[in-house]
Amino acid sequence: MASAASVKSMSIGVGIATGLYGISFGALSVASGFDLLQTQLLSLLMFSGGSQFAFIGVFATGGMSAIGTAVASAWLLGIRNGFYAVRMAPVLDVAKGWRLVAAQLTIDESTGVSTAQSELPEQRSGFWITGISVFVFWNLATLLGALVGASLGDPKVLGLDAAAAAAFLGLLWPRLSQSQSLVVAVGSMIVACALTPWLPPGMPILLAGVVAVVVGAFNIFKPKEVAA
Amino acid sequence: MNLTTVVVLASIAVYSWKLIGYLVPQNVLKHPGVSRTAGLLTVALLAALLAVQGFTSGKNVEFDERVPALVVAGLLLSFRTPFIVVVLTAAAVTAALRYLN
Known part of the structure; x- marks a missing residue:
C-alpha cells in the first residue's frame, strides 16, 4: 500500500x-x-x-x-x-x-x-x-x-x-500501552524514590531495573490471554 | 579520567548493543522471556529517571513546582502533542510557578 x-x-x-x-x-x-x-x-x-x-x-x-x-x-x-x-x-x-x-x-x-x-x-x-x-x-x-x-x-x-x-x-x-508495563513503571518510580535518601546518586535508578527483571522473568501482571 | 573520555567510552558501550544485535545468531535473543524483560527494563529505567528527575532534590523526595508541570505534560502527551512542545511547556509551567512563589 x-x-x-x-x-x-x-x-x-x-x-x-x-x-x-x-x-x-x-x-x-x-x-x-x-x-x-x-x-x-x-x-x-x-x-x-x-x-x-x-x-x-x-x-x-x-x-x-x-x-x-x-x-x-x-x-x-x-x-x-x-x-x-x-x-x-x-x-x-x-x-x-x-x-x-x-x-x-x-x-x-x-x-x-x-x-x-x-x-x-x-x-x-x-x-x-x-x-x-x-x-x-x-x-x-x-x-x-x-x-x-x-x-x-x-x-x-x-x-x-x-x-x-x-x-x-x-x-x-x-x-505504557500494556498493564504490565504500567505496573513496572509505577513500581520503579516507587523504588527509585524510596531508595534515593539511602543510596548514592544513580544507584536507585539501576536498582529500579530489578522491578523489570522480576516482572519480566516470572511474567507476572501479564495481559489477559484467551485460553488456548 | 576526564569527562570527554567517559563520554566516548559510554557511547561505545551503548553502540555495543546495536552491533551485537547484528552479529548474534538469530535465535539467541528470540526467547520471549528475554525480549519481554528487555522491553520492561527500558520502561523501568525511564520511569525511575522520571521519578528521580521529577520528585527528588538531592537526597530528599520532594513534590514541588515540577509536579503540576508533569501533570500538564501527561495531558499534552495524551493528546499526542509533539515532544518538543511538551518539554517546553513543562519548563514554562515550572518557571512560572517558581516566579509566582
Whole structure:
C-alpha cells in the first residue's frame, strides 16, 4: 500500500519531528555541566535519546562521583537497540562494513518506520532514510540547543529540571500501552524514590531495573490471554 | 579520567548493543522471556529517571513546582502533542510557578 514516495516522506517527517527534540537534549546537556564538544559527541556517537538523557540526567544529580552509574544507566537503556538490531538484520541483509553503519542507525524510530511497512524494499528504505534523517536533524538540533543552553541563566529558574522530567515522561509514554508495563513503571518510580535518601546518586535508578527483571522473568501482571 | 573520555567510552558501550544485535545468531535473543524483560527494563529505567528527575532534590523526595508541570505534560502527551512542545511547556509551567512563589 505504501509507495516508495510515501515511505520517503514518512521517514523524513519522523526525522524532523524526532530531531527537533534534540534541541531540548542540547540545552539540558549544557545545563547539566557538559561542554559543547561533549554534548555533540553524545549525539554523534551515543545517538540514542533515552541513553543520552539518562547519561546527562544521572551526571546532573551526582557529578563525577555518579559517573559509573551514569554510564551503566545509559548502557542498560541501550539494550533495546540490540533487540531492534536482531529484528532488522534479516531485513537489511547488508555486508559486514555496512553493518557497522546500520548498527549506529538502529534506534526506536528507524526500526519503527521499517517494521510498519509491508514490503521488503520499503522496509529497507524506511530504515535507512529514517535513520539518516533522525541522525542529521538530531545532531543539528543538539548543536542549536547547546548554543542556546549556554546562553541561558539558572536552569532551576527556567524550569529545566521539570523539562528533563517531562522528556523522560515523553520517552516513557508510548511504552505504557500494556498493564504490565504500567505496573513496572509505577513500581520503579516507587523504588527509585524510596531508595534515593539511602543510596548514592544513580544507584536507585539501576536498582529500579530489578522491578523489570522480576516482572519480566516470572511474567507476572501479564495481559489477559484467551485460553488456548 | 576526564569527562570527554567517559563520554566516548559510554557511547561505545551503548553502540555495543546495536552491533551485537547484528552479529548474534538469530535465535539467541528470540526467547520471549528475554525480549519481554528487555522491553520492561527500558520502561523501568525511564520511569525511575522520571521519578528521580521529577520528585527528588538531592537526597530528599520532594513534590514541588515540577509536579503540576508533569501533570500538564501527561495531558499534552495524551493528546499526542509533539515532544518538543511538551518539554517546553513543562519548563514554562515550572518557571512560572517558581516566579509566582
